[in-house]
Amino acid sequence: MTALGNQTVRCWEDVREGDTLPEVVMAVTLSLCVLDAAATRDFFPGHHDRDYARGQNVRDAYLNTMFFHGFVDKVGGDWAGPDAWLLRRRLDMTAPVCVGDTMRTKSRVVRHYRDEGHGLVEVEVQVLTEHGLGAKASLTYILPSRSDVGPEGVR
């Protein structure tokens, strides 16, 4: 791995199936939901209006899809490094993640393979709360090869 910017570059050759990614913990507050609505321009009421959420049979206001996109990409990207290219992301939201919950991620490499000359990895990220699984994502990255990475990084 090579230091670059404020993150390290991870090479395909340095990864094994079963490798685990660092846990990320984040508490869900109403403020976070409001920031979520603003930063994603999503004013669907379930994400900021607690009464509306309860009317939907949901415990409280809950985070939106775009939050989970950014959050699982951050979890994967912090590990994969700035030279990784996210090729595909599949996200399943199993249960709403609500105000008062604390998210903890559990992530690992589930596949390490080559395709069309690229070194690829598939990472599974689970977003867990006190109530169980909130969301699960599968992230497929192209990682640089050791031969691409000189002392200055990729290229």
Add this chain to the structure above:
Amino acid sequence: MSESPRKVDLALKLSFGTYEEARAWIGRKTEPRLCEDEINWPAIKYFCSLVQDANPNYWDEAAARSRFGAVVSPPGMLMVWQMRRRWSPSGPVEDPILATKVPLPGDTIINISTDSEFFRPMKLSDRLTVEEEIVDVSAEKRTRIGAGHFITTLSVFHNQDGELVARNRNVLFRFIAGAPAEGARQ
């Protein structure tokens, strides 16, 4: 299609109808729509502050230039660039989500899953165009939060040069709260 009797609908502008009417929407596509804003750095930094993403391609111009020639958008913002402001000088703006226009009985929605593929970077000052298509509407399913239908849509994004940037398949649950059973988000 008719107006819903429930207060809960007011923010959504849902279309109401039967499952048979909804099936007729499968294959319907929107005209290509230019996203409101260009890919811009303030919006990127705001989003990254939400999810606490320190990736230098989003924060550090020199680092991003060395890889992409410009600061790029996080892939997680794909759907954000598609969102509309709720008001413009010509009046209130209708919610652009195609799935809400499919006539069904459900009076509320919750998003279930996405499958996104990324082909090209979204660089500062790029302007995306999006086309949406209704791919499927399921038969009624009973879940823990209520009974309703799953609507699958496909959004395809191109940049100003006509290059394919990304594709996003989205599954949304259109339901009536109550009537509990198993599955779907809770």
